[in-house]
Amino acid sequence: MTLMERVGAAQLEGGRAVLDANVWMLDELKDEVGTIIAGDTLASLAIDNPKRARSELKSAMRTVFATPKWASRPRESKERLAQDLLDIVFGLGPLQPLVEDESVTEIMVNGIDAVFVERCGVIEPYGALFANAAQLRSLIDRILAPLGRRVDESSPMVDARLPSGHRVNVVIPPISLDGPAVTIRKFTEHAMRLEEMQQRGSFDGAVARLLRWAVVSRKNMAVCGGTGSGKTTMLNALSCEIDRHERIVTIEDSAELRFTEHPHVVRMESRACNAEGIGEVTIRDLVRNALRMRPDRIIVGECRGAEALDMLSAMNTGHDGSLTTLHANSPADMVMRLVTMVRYGMDLPVEVIESNIASALDVVVQVSRGRDGGRFVSAIASVERGKASACRIRDVYRRRSSSENGVWESCPSWLDDACEQGFVDEWEVARWKAACF
Numbered sequence: 001m002t003l004m005e006r007v008g009a010a011q012l013e014g015g016r017a018v019l020d021a022n023v024w025m026l027d028e029l030k031d032e033v034g035t036i037i038a039g040d041t042l043a044s045l046a047i048d049n050p051k052r053a054r055s056e057l058k059s060a061m062r063t064v065f066a067t068p069k070w071a072s073r074p075r076e077s078k079e080r081l082a083q084d085l086l087d088i089v090f091g092l093g094p095l096q097p098l099v100e101d102e103s104v105t106e107i108m109v110n111g112i113d114a115v116f117v118e119r120c121g122v123i124e125p126y127g128a129l130f131a132n133a134a135q136l137r138s139l140i141d142r143i144l145a146p147l148g149r150r151v152d153e154s155s156p157m158v159d160a161r162l163p164s165g166h167r168v169n170v171v172i173p174p175i176s177l178d179g180p181a182v183t184i185r186k187f188t189e190h191a192m193r194l195e196e197m198q199q200r201g202s203f204d205g206a207v208a209r210l211l212r213w214a215v216v217s218r219k220n221m222a223v224c225g226g227t228g229s230g231k232t233t234m235l236n237a238l239s240c241e242i243d244r245h246e247r248i249v250t251i252e253d254s255a256e257l258r259f260t261e262h263p264h265v266v267r268m269e270s271r272a273c274n275a276e277g278i279g280e281v282t283i284r285d286l287v288r289n290a291l292r293m294r295p296d297r298i299i300v301g302e303c304r305g306a307e308a309l310d311m312l313s314a315m316n317t318g319h320d321g322s323l324t325t326l327h328a329n330s331p332a333d334m335v336m337r338l339v340t341m342v343r344y345g346m347d348l349p350v351e352v353i354e355s356n357i358a359s360a361l362d363v364v365v366q367v368s369r370g371r372d373g374g375r376f377v378s379a380i381a382s383v384e385r386g387k388a389s390a391c392r393i394r395d396v397y398r399r400r401s402s403s404e405n406g407v408w409e410s411c412p413s414w415l416d417d418a419c420e421q422g423f424v425d426e427w428e429v430a431r432w433k434a435a436c437f
Helices: 004-015 014-035 041-048 048-067 075-090 095-098 134-147 194-199 205-216 232-238 282-291 307-315 332-345 348-361 414-420 424-435
Strands: 104-110 115-121 122-125 157-161 166-173 180-186 221-225 246-253 265-269 297-300 322-329 363-369 375-385 391-398
Touching: 014 075, 048 075, 075 095, 095 104, 095 221, 095 363, 104 375, 134 157, 134 166, 134 180, 166 246, 194 205, 205 221, 205 375, 205 391, 205 414, 205 424, 221 232, 221 332, 232 322, 232 332, 232 363, 246 282, 282 297, 282 307, 297 307, 307 332, 307 348, 322 332, 332 348, 332 363, 332 375, 332 391, 348 375, 348 391, 414 424
Parallel strands: 221 322, 221 363, 246 265, 246 297, 297 322
Antiparallel strands: 104 115, 104 180, 115 122, 157 166, 166 180, 363 375, 375 391
């Protein structure tokens, strides 16, 4: 049975067989294109001149499609195959259309039979995209190879950043029991500002004003929330309010922050160790180095471990207005999380750690994701020193769900100081207080 006969028979069966047919056809197309332009030549050309590389590949495919074996295939089928091969060579194969779909914010591949996407905060099934595990594994290798990363049984987990800025996480057996799992978190090219978040219903104008005042008043802030709650989006929005004359140093595990409009930014990213187990650069290493770079503000994309101690030290030593994010379910939980993380690096008494937290942090912003997928500010709190130098959380604002209005609990004590120091207008603050309390 010829290739075309196998394809025709398989397509009649539908489902998985159609995917298998597409793989057969793509393999055949790749082989025949390879007789016209070698793969190594195309790969080298893609690095030096991507536009010319695409043109050469398209020309080779036109030559192949003009042969008698392919000429009888429907035009739509050949166009689809051509696009699939372009996606394989220059993109992420079957996932490339999802990467290009602006409505998709996250792509989740749970083995070969289940692909899910997130749109507007809601996860929905997309269907099968891979004919077999070998096809998915081949895609994983193509994704990781240009990044200088690899995944195998000795190192079955990889977290990396794509050239586009999107974050990719890969887990393979034996860790992933049902086959390779790939998660791609997409990020927009531009940072969403507070105004845009307000328009989307994340908070109202009164919350937006308070957050803006906190940034311009150089208050140290922590954005807390669960996975996918919008912590990075909020951090980006707050960062847009920083004065353009200030020097910012950003530190991230995987670069996600967008500072396209700010003129003075130094971006640093941690690095995993290589195959020989050397070359690791941790978040903690970067925080320590940032202190030697004369920053006005330090922004840590996410505190996860012992680097929390260095971050608190930075906030306590003249780097006011610094920002970070943490995984925590509430502002009160944030304190316990910080205490735990600090003790990873140094076994200090809890009272000492809480005293440092109270001195370092000023504002906690809690973000949440509602059942409808909408992300919103669910709480704002002030961090104050309590009895016996302990850390005390004072609620400022609460919002129970995305469908309810928020309630103001108290006025932050730092706001009056900001007026006295000239960071914010006293009359504007007075009008804000009258409207909120």
